[in-house]
Amino acid sequence: MTTASMQRLALAVILGLLGTAANAIPVIQTWTTSNGARVLLVSTPDLPIVDVRVAFDAGAARDDTTPGLAKFTNGLLFDGIADMDAQAIASGFERLGAQYGAMAERDMAVVSLRSLSDRPLLDPAVDLLAKVLAGAQFPEPAVARARRTLEVALAQEREQPGEIASRAFYQAAYRSHPYANWPDGEPEALPLLTRDAAGTFYRRYYVARNAVVALVGDVDRPAAQALVERLLAGLPAGEQAPALTAVLPLAQAVNERIRHPSAQAHLLLGAPVLTRDDPDYFPLVVGNHVLGGSALVSRISNVIREQRGLAYSAYSYFMPMRAAGPFVMGLQTRGDQAGEATALLRQTLDEFVTEGPTSAELDAAKRNLTGSFPLRLDSNKDIVEYLAMLGFYRLPLDWLDRYVERVNAVTVEQVRDAFERRVNPEQMVLIRVGGDGGAAGQ
Template sequence: MIRFLAAVFSVVLLSPAWADVDIKAVETPGGITAWLVEDHSIPFMALELRFRGGTSLDDVNAQGATNLMAGLLEEGAGDLDAREFARSLESLAASIRFDSSDDDVSISARFLSENRDEAAALLKLALTQPRFDADAIERVRQQVLSGLRSDAQDPNDIAGITFSAMAYGDHPYGRSGKGTVDSVAALTREDLQAAHLGALARDRLYVGAVGDITAEELGVFLDDLLGDLPETGAPIPGPAQVTLSGGVTVVPYDTPQSVALFGHIGIERDDEDFFAAFVMNHILGGGGFESRLMTEVREKRGLTYGVYSYLLPKDLAAVYMGSVASANNRVAEAVEVIKAEWARMATEGVTAEELDAAKTYLTGAYPLRFDGHGQIASIMTAMQMQGLGLDYITTRNDKVNAVTLEDISRVAERVLQPENLRFVVVGQPEGLPVATE
């Protein structure tokens, strides 16, 4: 059975999914909305569940509770302890993965059609009756604590935590979703039970399903699986105010190479100029070796192996960010080059050749994302959370191709703020002018 499932995964990954994505909106008898792509070519189904809120729901006195809770959902449920739950799942050749982020708790499930009901019964137990046994809590807690201690020694994680605290202040985004060593060590079973009830509720649920199931069957399936969840969960925090201003923040760390994150306030995903900003960023720093930042910082000056920029529109705030790593005695030059390119893009826009190349890449690479049932299910839930329509997959490339040079010039002037570009540098950088906080 397990070998057969592996073969199914292989077939799914190789199928021409891009051409077959026909999304249907399904409303279950119990009022749950889901998006479905039917595919009866193989007896297999992928299910993606996302609950908006994620680790941003954590109380300031229980930081890390949602992350730890998500890690415990597969550690026993109902009458099954952790070992029995794992064995039952394995016997069905099924997989269930739980994860959390700032904005959601996600559940990814994969199972054969013949085992659909049994796999769903296990998933329902995990969602509605997690055991939170003392031994499981301590085992997973120690795993999280080990990761936090490792993060505290990682320049990239140090930069990320520092940047988030500066960008978002007292908002939950300004804290690590994993919590701190002290906060995770202090979490109680009651904290985890509260996090479970607060996070996994129907008022923040998004569902994507792909595979061997009809719309009618999916309606019954989802009502049985999710109907016992609480109707409402913990209040989702309000928007975060991005508080970044221009300058450099240095976090001393004994390493021969400095790591830097940089950014300022960004653009929301539902902004009418988002696609123009998306294409612009590809040219500036999102396009790998073809981007301006890579050309100027790496190719021409040899200051780094890699430099990137990216739009990060979270649910409750949007930032425009980038990253670079360079030797301590050269990172100051890298910072100056990045600032100069940020300013040049803001004032000069892009060339016709750059725009054409970006469109060719972005439209050509998009179909490659649809490389299997699970990936399509994940994309569909993200589309729902971002408020995109059922036809987004078929119209997305049209939106990219519609971007003009004038659009990018307007958006570059609007979105790029070189004067507010904040750098957080972790290492022992030489020659950086450090702004007064």
């Protein structure tokens, strides 16, 4: 990267961080490419930056019988193409002052690019990313190295009570559903993570009709259309991934105790509940802000932390996904206090489901959520992440515009009704890991 490029990119990032809430609700344009990818664009000509985010329906839910394959494949995309190895690819982006990345979650796998908008820098950066998207080679030395790295990481995860609890929770809550797969994979599946397996997964899911492209930055519609056509030109049209099966509700409560020589007990309590396009999305999310989503001022924190001193942090959250994502309540406490903390966690949930929030609690939650919302859209990077989410989950284009309106429209009765219908305290997964070490654990 040249000194001039570094200085200009640094200046552009600083300007982006100084973005104001006046531009918080962007105008979204959308179209479909010639080979079938959906595109969402927000033009922000005030900053000389372009952010690109390509989201494929290629997350861990597509692992099938090979746990960890989606994340493994995604992590190898930049390790080699026909005429460039990983170092050459990295150097190519660096010389252009561009930043790139890749990540995979349960629902989606993402490839991203950030570049200055000057055409002599942007065009070759886009062309290089296009070569990676269309021509990933998965060289055998990189595959073997990634497998060894993953083996060490999985061994370390198996020693961490928080990771153990999360794995156990998803396995108990989702059973045979694809969401039960842990995105990082499993030690016993490591031999299955081969070059052939990664290549097969890549050819099936990294195709245009299975992709959503989000762009934000100093680029207008005609230029953006040309940019995306070049970016995806090498991808076959392919086919969109099939719809995920619905998550079956829990038929009964599940209680699982996992021994671990830690003084702290890690507790998770919850169940599958919320999809991204769920009609109860706003009553549940706003209500949870009162219950356990607003840090130290939530009900859970007040009861567990402030009144009883049983945990430094106690929380709850919804994680909406394509199929029903989980509602989770959690805390860490001393082993000898785990029973009391669990009882209080359940009691707080029972009371909230029955009574809902007070008017004062709900008003405070609305102010908090609507007041902080513009800060979530004060940079190109924030906006492009929201755009990719909107496109991937097929949400209405006015979702951002109407967010504040929908939050403010939530009533106490709607929160109570939604929690009574959707959150059943009698049919939840309870995972406890640890609290078996030291004097407190005994």
